Amino acid sequence: MNRGERLRVFTGTAHQTLAQDICAHMGVPLGAASLARFPDGEINLKLEMDVRGADVFVIQPTCPNVHEHLFELLSFADCLRRASADRITAVIPYFGYARKDRKDEGRVPINAKLVANLLVTSGYNRVLTIDLHAAQIQGFFDIPVDHLYARPVMIERVRQLATKDVMIVSPDVGGVKLARAYAKDLGCDLAIIDKRRISGEQTVIEHVIGEVKNRDVVLVDDMVSTGGSIVDAARIVKEKGARKVFIVATHAVLCGNAVDKLNKAEVEKILFADTIPIADKKISRLEIVSVAQLLARAIERIHRSESVSKLFEPGAP
Numbered sequence: 001m002n003r004g005e006r007l008r009v010f011t012g013t014a015h016q017t018l019a020q021d022i023c024a025h026m027g028v029p030l031g032a033a034s035l036a037r038f039p040d041g042e043i044n045l046k047l048e049m050d051v052r053g054a055d056v057f058v059i060q061p062t063c064p065n066v067h068e069h070l071f072e073l074l075s076f077a078d079c080l081r082r083a084s085a086d087r088i089t090a091v092i093p094y095f096g097y098a099r100k101d102r103k104d105e106g107r108v109p110i111n112a113k114l115v116a117n118l119l120v121t122s123g124y125n126r127v128l129t130i131d132l133h134a135a136q137i138q139g140f141f142d143i144p145v146d147h148l149y150a151r152p153v154m155i156e157r158v159r160q161l162a163t164k165d166v167m168i169v170s171p172d173v174g175g176v177k178l179a180r181a182y183a184k185d186l187g188c189d190l191a192i193i194d195k196r197r198i199s200g201e202q203t204v205i206e207h208v209i210g211e212v213k214n215r216d217v218v219l220v221d222d223m224v225s226t227g228g229s230i231v232d233a234a235r236i237v238k239e240k241g242a243r244k245v246f247i248v249a250t251h252a253v254l255c256g257n258a259v260d261k262l263n264k265a266e267v268e269k270i271l272f273a274d275t276i277p278i279a280d281k282k283i284s285r286l287e288i289v290s291v292a293q294l295l296a297r298a299i300e301r302i303h304r305s306e307s308v309s310k311l312f313e314p315g316a317p
């Protein structure tokens with residue numbers, strides 16, 4: 001069977017809006033599947049259409065409920081493989097457990113690797129994702145991984161918002177690579193916050209490396225989880241004399257009281273991508289930047305066996 005004739009896109013319950021938006025950009029319908037729960041909460045999945053010989057994409061971030069949404073993703077692969085799909089790609093806009101990517105102390109698991117193993121074992125042949133917390137997670141898979149960046153989509157809006165003596169600031173040393181890429185694209189300076197993490201919830205800022213006084217500061221991070229890092233960073237750059245402060249992050253995990261913290265922060269605008277559902281969160285000054293079109297173009301290219309890197313070349317569709 002010719003793959004071109006048999007493209008199928010399915011989604012679980014994590015982020016149906018994003019899946020519908022991606023399908024709209026591709027001009028294809030979302031695949032029919034019933035995804036219910038047994039009385040004890042176990043997942044009860046059934047495909048409502050033929051997938052034999054099809055090139056199938058399953059769209060699902062592993063957030064907001066990482067275990068439930070991960071298991072739905074695994075269940076789809078098992079189901080599709082047994083239903084004779086030709087190729088199965090996991091489209092994971094937000095890859096949870098990515099921060100557990102090494103043994104940073106004794107007697108701890110590497111859960112990012114465990115998740116990669118589970119995805120491959122369940123039947124996935126490829127992975128498509130955006131802004132992995134650590135790019136080297138690609139190496140946890142022995143199947144192809146296409147790793148996209150939200151930056152080109154975000155940057156268009158950043159250019160319109162931050163206009164005067166713009167400075168990109170990374171809220172921690174680990175985020176410098178991402179921040180440097182933004183600074184390079186915008187042709188502006190880069191500063192770094194020297195942050196020390198005390199626990200999952202608590203961080204302490206030691207220094208700001210760089211002069212932020214009278215600058216339009218754009219704080220860039222791959223994710224906002226408890227909001228501690230980015231909100232502390234916003235406070236410190238403001239104390240150091242920043243003129244305006246903007247927050248730009250791809251993945252809005254937003255756990256605990258992150259929304260409260262963001263609402264109290266002295267910032268002009270908060271830009272989050274829609275890799276995780278956030279439309280119903282009451283965040284003031286929020287603008288959602290959609291990655292649906294980017295994902296749609298990437299899916300189409302994978303389907304046609306075309307280069308995905310080309311999407312990031314100047315003038316790309």
Ligand code: R5P
Pocket residue numbers: 171172174175200201203221222223224225226227228229230
């Ligand atoms: C750190 O390595 C990440 O890039 C983020 O800065 C961090 O995970 C955000 O977490 P939180 O919002 O809980 O400070």
